[in-house]
Amino acid sequence: MKAIAFAKYGKPAMLKKTEVPYPHGFDASKNVVIKVHASSVNPVDKILLSGDLKMVSPVAKFPHAISYDVAGVVEEADSNGVFSVGQPVFTRVWGDESDGKKTPSYRGTTAEFCVARITDVVPKPDSISFEEAASIPLAGMTAFQALKKSGLKEGDSIFISGGAGGVGTIAIQLAKHVFKAHLVVTTASKGEKMDMCKELGADVVIDYNAQNFVELYSNDDGKKFDVCFDTTDESLDMTKVVKPGGSVVTIAGTPTLDEIRRIGGTAWILKLVLKRKEKRKEYKAALANKASWTYLFLSPSAEDLTELANHLAKGTIKPVLDGVWDFHSEDEQAGWQGAFTRSFSGRAKGKCVVKME
Numbered sequence: 001m002k003a004i005a006f007a008k009y010g011k012p013a014m015l016k017k018t019e020v021p022y023p024h025g026f027d028a029s030k031n032v033v034i035k036v037h038a039s040s041v042n043p044v045d046k047i048l049l050s051g052d053l054k055m056v057s058p059v060a061k062f063p064h065a066i067s068y069d070v071a072g073v074v075e076e077a078d079s080n081g082v083f084s085v086g087q088p089v090f091t092r093v094w095g096d097e098s099d100g101k102k103t104p105s106y107r108g109t110t111a112e113f114c115v116a117r118i119t120d121v122v123p124k125p126d127s128i129s130f131e132e133a134a135s136i137p138l139a140g141m142t143a144f145q146a147l148k149k150s151g152l153k154e155g156d157s158i159f160i161s162g163g164a165g166g167v168g169t170i171a172i173q174l175a176k177h178v179f180k181a182h183l184v185v186t187t188a189s190k191g192e193k194m195d196m197c198k199e200l201g202a203d204v205v206i207d208y209n210a211q212n213f214v215e216l217y218s219n220d221d222g223k224k225f226d227v228c229f230d231t232t233d234e235s236l237d238m239t240k241v242v243k244p245g246g247s248v249v250t251i252a253g254t255p256t257l258d259e260i261r262r263i264g265g266t267a268w269i270l271k272l273v274l275k276r277k278e279k280r281k282e283y284k285a286a287l288a289n290k291a292s293w294t295y296l297f298l299s300p301s302a303e304d305l306t307e308l309a310n311h312l313a314k315g316t317i318k319p320v321l322d323g324v325w326d327f328h329s330e331d332e333q334a335g336w337q338g339a340f341t342r343s344f345s346g347r348a349k350g351k352c353v354v355k356m357e
C-alpha cells in the first residue's frame with residue numbers, strides 16, 4: 001500500500017510517498033484495519049519526524065507512515081465483532097501493543113490503510129464528512145481533556161491562547177458551548193483568524209501581535225481568569241492573569257518529567273533534561289498566586305472521543321478546516337505535501353487534512 005512515510009529522522013523534505021507493507025499480523029481480537037478516507041496533520045508529526053520523540057516514542061521500523069488522526073471505514077473487523085466491515089469510524093491511533101512494541105511501523109494514518117485498537121475507535125457521526133472527522137481526534141481530545149483537567153465550570157471566565165489553531169478552535173467552542181463559560185478570551189492574529197474565533201464563541205479576541213494579554217489583564221484582579229489554557233507556550237505569563245484559586249493548564253513547550261513518565265517515557269536521560277512539575281518556574285509562579293499549574297499530554301480515551309462525536313452530531317461544536325489536500329496529487333501546493341507545509345508552518349487556521357478517497 002502507499003503511505004506518506006519517512007525513511008529516517010529529519011526535515012519535512014524527508015516525507016515521501018512510499019510503498020509500505022499492508023498491516024498484516026496484528027492481533028485481530030484487539031484491533032481493526034481502517035481503510036483511510038482522510039487523515040489530518042498535527043504539530044507532533046513534525047516533532048516525530050525530527051527525531052525529538054525518540055526517547056519517548058521511538059519509530060519501531062522505517063519507513064514509518066506519518067500522522068495519527070484518521071477517519072475511514074473498517075476494512076477488517078475485529079474478531080470480537082465490536083466493529084463491522086464498512087463501518088465509518090474515526091480515531092487518533094496509538095499503535096498495536098500486542099507485539100510488545102509501543103510503535104509498530106504501520107501506525108501512521110496518512111496511508112491507504114492503518115491499524116487502530118478497538119478501544120480507541122469511535123463511530124463517525126453521520127452529519128460530518130470524513131475530512132471533517134479526521135480533523136477532530138487529536139486536537140479535539142486534547143482540548144477536551146485540558147478543559148476537564150482545568151476544572152472549568154459553568155459561569156467561569158477562561159483565557160485560551162492560540163485560538164485559531166487546531167486545538168484552540170475546538171477549545172473555544174467547548175469552553176463556550178459545552179462547559180458554558182461566561183467569558184472566553186483568546187488570542188489570534190488580526191483579520192480572518194480573529195473573526196473566526198468570534199464566530200466560534202470567543203467573547204474577546206486579542207490581536208496578539210498588537211497587544212499583550214498580561215498588560216491587559218494582570219493589573220486588575222477583578223479581570224483575572226478562573227482558568228487559563230495555554231497552547232502557545234505562554235503559561236508562565238498566564239500565572240499573572242489567573243485568579244487565586246484558579247488553574248493554568250498547558251499543552252505546549254517543555255513537558256514535565258512526571259507527565260512524560262506518565263505517558264511511558266522511561267529513558268534515564270529524561271531526568272537530566274526535564275524537571276519535575278514542582279521544580280518548574282511556572283508551577284512556583286502559579287503557587288505564589290495561590291493557583292495551580294499543570295502540563296498535560298493527551299491520553300487515549302474513546303469515552304472523550306464519543307462525547308466529542310455527540311457534540312459534533314448535535315452541532316454544538318463544529319470542525320474547523322484550514323484546507324483539504326489530495327493524497328494522490330504530487331503537486332507541491334494542491335497535493336499532500338501542501339497539507340504538511342501549511343501545518344508545519346505553524347500558521348494554519350484550524351486543521352490541515354489529507355484526503356485519500
Ligand SMILES: NC(=O)c1ccc[n+]([C@@H]2O[C@H](COP(=O)([O-])OP(=O)(O)OC[C@H]3O[C@@H](n4cnc5c(N)ncnc54)[C@H](OP(=O)(O)O)[C@@H]3O)[C@@H](O)[C@H]2O)c1
Binds near residue numbers: 044167231346
Ligand atoms: N501536550 C499534548 O498532548 C498536545 C496535543 C496537541 C497539541 N499540542 C501542542 O499544542 C500546540 C498547539 O497545537 P495546535 O495543533 O493547535 O497547533 P497549530 O494548529 O499548528 O497552531 C497554529 C495556530 O497557532 C497560532 N499561533 C501561533 N503562535 C501564536 C501566539 N503566540 N498567539 C496566538 N496564536 C498563535 C497561529 O496563528 P498565527 O498564524 O496568527 O500566528 C495558527 O493559527 C503545539 O505546540 C502542539 O505541539 C500538545
